[in-house]
Amino acid sequence: MTEILQIHNLRTYFRGEDTVVKAVDGISYGIEEGETLAIVGESGCGKSVSALSILGLIPSPPGWIESGQIIFDGHDLLTLSNSEIRKVRGAKIGMVFQEPMSSLNPVLSVERQMTEGIRLHLGLTKQQARTRAVEMLETVQIPDADSQLKRHPHMFSGGMRQRLMIAMALSCGPQLIIADEPTTALDVTVQAQILDLMKQLCQENNVALMIITHNLGVVARYADRINIMYAGKIIEQGTAREIYRSPKHPYTLGLLGSIPRLDGRQSDKLQPIEGQPPDLGDLPSGCHFNPRCQYAIEKCTIEYPPFIDLDGSHRAACWISDELRTGAAH
Amino acid sequence: MRSKDVSMSLKSSAGNHLSKSRKTMWEFSKRNPAGAVGGVILLALIILAIFASLLTPFAYDKSVGSRLAPAGSEARAGGTMLFGADHIGRDLFTRTLHGGRTSIYVGLAAPLLGVGIGLLLGIASAYLGGVFDLITQRVVDALLIVPGLVLAMVITLSFGFTLQIVIVAISINMIGGVSRVIRSHALALRETQYVEALRAIGASDTRIILKHLVPNSFAPAIVLFAVSIGGAITTEASLSFLGLGVAPPRPSWGGMLSTAQEFFRSGVHIVLVPGIAIGVMVLAVNLFGDALRDVLDPRLRGRS
C-alpha cells in the first residue's frame, strides 16, 4: 500500500492579540491510497486547521504555516506556487466542508458551480461538463438530476446540499477527499446516509478519504485508521480496531467513555472528561492534557511525552501508556 | 463561553461609573482613531463657533479693510485679517466663524428635530399599526419621493428665509428616512420573545412602548442622528448657495461661496476658505458618525 499523502512536522500558527496561537504544533501522519483516515478531536484542537493547511487555505493574515512538509504526488505542497497549488485543489484533492447551508454560492446555479471545476481541471466543453455533472449527481443519488442543475442551492435541503458538495469534490477524479466535519451540521438521521455514501463512493473509485470530526462514535464504522488530536498535537494513532479495543492515551479513554454504547449496560454512567480544553495561546507545560488527566504523574507536568510505540501501527504520546497497556494504572 | 471571558466581563461591569466613561472614551479612540480625530475637530469647531464674537475684534457685517485684501493683511483700523477680506472689505475670518455658527446650529438642530419626530412616528406606527400606520406610511412615502434639496427649497420659498424655517425644511426630509428605519426596528422588537414575555405578564401597551421600545430604539436613533449631521450642513450650504437659505447679512458659508464666484479672479482665498470650511466640518462629522455607528450598531454598516 503506497502512501499518497505524507505530512511531516506541520506547524501552523495564528497571530492573536498579544500572543501566537499554535493551532497545529508539529504533527506527522500519512494516508494510504484508498484508505479512510479519521482525525478526531474536540473543537479547537487544530484538526480543521491541519486539513486547511494541506491545500493552503489558511486565511493569511492572521495565520501562517511555520514549518513542515506536505508530500503529495511527489511534491511538497508547501513549496508550490499559487498557480501550482490551484492545479491540485479540486483536481487531485477535493474538499467537503462542514456547513452545507453556507458553503455553496447562493446566486450561482448548481450547474455553474458543478461544471466550473470540471471545465477548469478536465478541459471539457460546456456540454461535456454538463453531462459529467449529471452523472455525478446521479452517483450521489440526487433524483431527477438533469432538471436539478438549473436550480439554486437554497432550494435544496442540508443533506442534499452536502451530496452536491460531495459530487463537486469527486467530479474531477481526485486521489483524496478531505471532509471537514461533513455531518456535524446535519440531522442525525441524515448523517449516516451521507457517511455511507462517502465511504461507498470512495471505495468504488479508490479515493482516499480523510474524515475530520469531533465525534469518535461516528467514525467507528468507517475509518481504517484514526489520529486523535489534542491541543495542536496528535496524541494517539492507530487502526480503528486498535483504538477502539485498547485505547492507550487517557484522553482517548475519556472520549470513548463519554460515548453511549449500544452494547453497554443501561446502568453504565457516561464519563465526561473533567475541565476545559486549554487556551492554545497559553498552553500548560509538559503534556497539554495533564491538567485534566486522572493518571497524570509529575513527569507529565514537566516534559512533553514523545510517541511510544505500542502494538502494530498503534502509538500514543503518553508517559504512562505502558502502564495502561498492562492495565496497571486502572 | 470560556471562563476567562466570563470573569473579564464581570470585572468591567463592576467598574466605577466615572472612570468607566473615561475608559470608554479612551478605548473608543484606540479602536477608532479616525472617529476620535473627527470628534475632536468637531468639538473644536463647536467651541470656535460658540465663542466666535470673542475671537475676533471685527464685526461680520461691516467693511473693515480694503476689498479682497489677501490673507494676513492689515485692517484699516488696525488688527490682522487672518484670512483676508471679501469683496466688500469684510474680514473673512470673522465671517467664516459666524458662518460656522449657522452651519453648526442648523447641522445639529435639523437632525435633532428630524430624528426626534421620526423616532416618535416610527415607534407609533410600529406599535399602533392599522389605519394610523397606513396613513403615516403614505405621508412618509410622499416625503421620500421628493429630492431633499428641492423639497427644502420649496419650503423656504413658501415660509420665509429664516434660520428656523431652514432648520424645519431640512429636518422634514430626514423624518421620512428615520421613521422608516425606526419603524422596522420597532416591528422587529415587537416580535421578540422579550416583548412577548412582557405581554404575557400583563404589561400594558403604553408601558411597553415607553419603558421598553423607546429606550431600545435610542441606539439606532443616535446613530441616525450622527450620520445625518453632515448632510444637514451640506444642504444648508446648498440652500444658501442658491440664495434660498438664511438671509443676509447673517453669513453662511454657502452664501459666501455664491458671491465669491464673481470675484475669484482677484482673490482665490474667498473661494477656498468657505469651501474648505464646509469640507472640514462635514468630514469631521462623518468620521465621528461612522465610528459611532461601528460601535453602536455594526449591522448598519454597509448602508449609506
Place this chain on the structure above:
Amino acid sequence: MSAYIIRRLLLMIPTIFILGTALFFLLRVLPGDLAVGMLTTEESSATAEEIEELRESLGLNDHILVQYFRWLKNVLTGNFGNSPLYDASVVSILKSKLGITLELAALSVVISLMWALPLGIISALTRGSWIDQTIRVFTALGISLPNFWVAIMVLLALVAFFNWSPPIQYVHFLDNPVENIKMLFLPAMVIGLRSSATITRMTRSMMLEVISQDYVRTARAKGLSPATVILRHALPNASLPVLTLAALLLAALVDGAVIIEVIFNLPGLGMLIRESITRRDYELIQGIILILAAFMMVWILITDLLYAWLDPRIRYS
C-alpha cells in the same frame, strides 16, 4: 407577483395625492399675489385693472377650494397647467429640458460605476494597506466636500491653467458627439461625486463581508483562479445590495443637477427647477415636482422588482 405589483401601484395613488395636495396649499401660503408678480417686471408695472383682469383669467378670485378642485381635475386629465414664465404647458417645457439632464444622469452613472466599483473591490482586497487608506481618504472627501465647491474649483482650475472658457451654446449629442461629451463629462463627474463615494464605500464593506463567507472558501478549494473567485463568486453577492441605494442615488442626482447645471451653464431640468423656484412660477414648480415624484415612485418599484429578480433566493421563492 402581479398581485404584488398591483398592490404597490395602488399604494402609490394616495401618496401622490397627499403630495400634490400638500404642494398646492404650500405654495399658496405665501402672501403676495401671483398676478402682481407676473405683471410686475423690472421694466414696467401694471395698473389695477390689468392686475384684476389677469386675476380673473387665472381664476385667482375663486375660493381656494374651488381652485383646488379645478387643479385636481386638470391633473387627473394630464393637464399640469401652464407656466406663466415660459408661456407654455408644464409638460412641454419639461420635455424640452429633460434631454440634457437625462444625458448627464446616464453619463454620471456610467462614470461612477466605472471607477466606484473597482475602487471598492481593490480597497477591500488590499484592506489595511496604503492603497486602501488612500481610497478611503478619497471617499471620505468625496462625501464631505460640497459638490458645488468642487465644481467651482474645477472650473477655476480649467480657466486658470488651461485657458478654457465655458461653452456658450449647448451642443446636442446627435449633432456633435465629441463636443457633447466634452461638455458634459466634468459636470457629470461632479454631480456623481458623492454617490460614487457612497457606492465605493458600500462595495468595500460588502466585499469584506462576502470574502470571508464559506462559499468563497469552497470556490478557492476547487482551485479556481483568484480572478474567478472575486469576479464570479464574490462580486455578484457583494454588489447586489448596492441596488438598494438606487432611489437615494436618483434623488442625489436631481439635487446635484439643480446646483451644478447652472455652474456649468447647462439648460437642463436642474436649471429649470432652480429657475422656477427662484422666480416663483408656482404652476411650474408644482407640476415638475409632482411629475418627478411620480417618476421616482415608479423607479423605486422597478429597482425593488429588479433586486427581487436578480437574487435567486427571492426570485424562486
